[in-house]
Amino acid sequence: MLRSLQLHSTHRIILTLILSSLLFPFSSILSIHGYPTRANIFIYAGCSQEKYQPNSPFETNLNSFLSSVISSSSQTIYNSFVIGNDSSAASEGSIFGLYQCRGDLQPIDCSKCVARLVNQIGLVCPYTLGAYLQLDGCYIRYEHSDDFLGKVDTSIRYKKCSNTASSDTEFFRRRDDVFAYLESANGFRVSSSGLVQGFAQCFGDLTVSDCTSCIADAVGKLKSLCGPAAAADVFLGQCYARYWASGYYDESGPSHDDQVGKSVAIIVGVFAGLAILVILLSICKKSMG
Missing domain, CATH: 3.30.430.20 (Gnk2 domain, C-X8-C-X2-C motif)
Structure with missing residues (x-):
């Protein structure tokens, strides 16, 4: 487990x-x-x-x-x-x-x-x-x-919805066009409609039908979990999907997983700095001895 x-x-x-x-x-x-x-x-x-x-x-x-x-x-x-x-x-x-x-x-x-x-x-x-x-x-x-x-796993591993939301009817029409094209993906697929772009991918061990099913599930979760968000990601066990409106994606708010990633980076930097200091002190000690 x-x-x-x-x-x-x-x-x-x-x-x-x-x-x-x-x-x-x-x-x-x-x-x-x-x-x-x-x-x-x-x-x-x-x-x-x-x-x-x-x-x-x-x-x-x-x-x-x-x-x-x-x-x-x-x-x-x-x-x-x-x-x-x-x-x-x-x-x-x-x-x-x-x-x-x-x-x-x-x-x-x-x-x-x-x-x-x-x-x-x-x-x-x-x-x-x-x-x-x-x-x-x-x-x-x-x-x-x-x-x-080779077994379909549609459990959510990570999701992120932007803080910025849209109420523009044209945005939703374009987003749904992107979704419709991504849902028939087999492997990796990129889609765009107007200012809305997206892509989806499933792992290579899935069959064509399982891949399509997994991505359709990911797209459904994007709609249900992120609603009118201007940009969103969802990673399932064996596939993921992502969309964004031009100019909006970088405004996405931090999630728990982002904080974990930042924590990993901070710890890496601290430990690397301490380790380098220990090595330098060891070299100096040997040279003085």
Whole structure:
């Protein structure tokens, strides 16, 4: 059972944070009809309560999975993996996992986003038998069993509705036009009508009919949960949909998940600064000794 993220301060995390901050700096990407997105922005995460032991077969296979994800992301925006699974029964270290980038990302940007995922998932979910992490431009998930692969999950993982609302009849007509086109999506689809734009995507392990059904559910939740909002996002278990009116999206108010993302960034900065200070003091001590 996956739960919301918890943060742990250990020497392993501190060292990884330093390397992550040095090797994979935040970057901004302009895409989809001028819609500004920062592919590395944190959206949501979930961690299983069950843990694995260091140096166990599961850890070995997890490292292999993460390496395979990084290698594959430079070639394709989606892939799934099965590692360490016997044909007769699931072994102690078996891992089932997948990753996916947003459909408009170029391979180099997908690869950078996935590298950020790989560096962060062990920080937000240390030593867990299952975890998922969604950044704005990419997603990763792994489990000890394959119960989640290919099965529709329309539970809400994240939603955000802008503070700005519209009462313009033309806006609603244009928004509904965007929704109608997105609802028939298979994979990734972009839509625009007048000043209203949007896109939707489902994970590559879904069938065509399940993908269409999932996105239709996401669009329905956008209507019911965000009403007249000028912009909104909803991320379900295996798909998401988003729309915005030009000039309104950046006025969206903060949500609980935004605060979590900001907290992660602040903690990363604090720990990285402290770790660098410790290293510098250690170097000075050695040189003086």
